[in-house]
Amino acid sequence: MRRPRVYILYAPGTNCHEETADGFRLAGGDPVVCHLTSDLLNHRKRLAECDIIAIPGGFSFGDHVAEGRIFAIDLIYRLKDQLIEVLDKDILIIGICNGFQVLADTGLLPGNDGPGEIGAIIDKNLSAVFESRWVEIYAQETNCKWTEGIGDEPLRMPIAHGAGRVIIRSDYDENQTVFRYGKPRGTESYPDNPNGSPGGRAGICDPTGKILGLMPHPERAIYPWLGSEDGLKIFKAGIDAVK
Numbered sequence: 001m002r003r004p005r006v007y008i009l010y011a012p013g014t015n016c017h018e019e020t021a022d023g024f025r026l027a028g029g030d031p032v033v034c035h036l037t038s039d040l041l042n043h044r045k046r047l048a049e050c051d052i053i054a055i056p057g058g059f060s061f062g063d064h065v066a067e068g069r070i071f072a073i074d075l076i077y078r079l080k081d082q083l084i085e086v087l088d089k090d091i092l093i094i095g096i097c098n099g100f101q102v103l104a105d106t107g108l109l110p111g112n113d114g115p116g117e118i119g120a121i122i123d124k125n126l127s128a129v130f131e132s133r134w135v136e137i138y139a140q141e142t143n144c145k146w147t148e149g150i151g152d153e154p155l156r157m158p159i160a161h162g163a164g165r166v167i168i169r170s171d172y173d174e175n176q177t178v179f180r181y182g183k184p185r186g187t188e189s190y191p192d193n194p195n196g197s198p199g200g201r202a203g204i205c206d207p208t209g210k211i212l213g214l215m216p217h218p219e220r221a222i223y224p225w226l227g228s229e230d231g232l233k234i235f236k237a238g239i240d241a242v243k
């Protein structure tokens with residue numbers, strides 16, 4: 001059986017691409033690190049030549065201007081035709097931490113108005129410090145392809161961010177909230193909610209359920225000796241959805 005091809009997008013400052021590739025490899029995928037500049041902007045690869053796109057964590061372009069902003073600008077203004085092709089083909093997308101920030105800045109999340117129309121921001125943590133520790137998150141009942149079969153048990157994985165508070169405009173549909181911190185229905189109490197995200201939002205999807213962004217790092221919870229294998233469940237759900 002063919003292993004689904006996964007493009008792991010890499011930009012200067014990205015630092016979780018190898019771990020993300022390991023997660024998809026363990027889940028049964030065929031991950032390929034795809035450089036934003038040398039591969040995509042130089043037309044050596046196209047975004048739609050895969051089954052899944054992953055934008056991993058780190059500090060793309062040094063978080064200059066704002067977290068994920070320059071990466072998002074390249075996607076929207078230099079690769080928009082390819083991005084639209086990806087959406088037309090219903091290719092699954094996941095953005096982790098900095099990747100979630102990128103997806104919010106492209107307008108792909110929450111995704112109600114199409115690429116380029118921003119409907120959410122990932123704001124600074126209410127604690128005003130960089131939070132780096134383990135948290136528990138709970139999958140919600142949604143149409144998200146990335147959580148099918150996960151169930152309602154807490155998932156344990158680490159967070160590492162200075163800006164993770166998910167602020168969404170008032171017409172947002174809470175059925176797009178995929179993960180919540182601390183309790184089955186979420187909490188806004190620190191430290192269970194590390195950033196003060198309203199409603200305990202830890203991850204959201206677009207209306208189709210095919211695009212997911214989350215602040216916790218599933219790729220850092222894929223081996224038992226890391227302290228948890230819960231992150232692997234997310235990668236497996238994505239791979240299973242495209243087989």
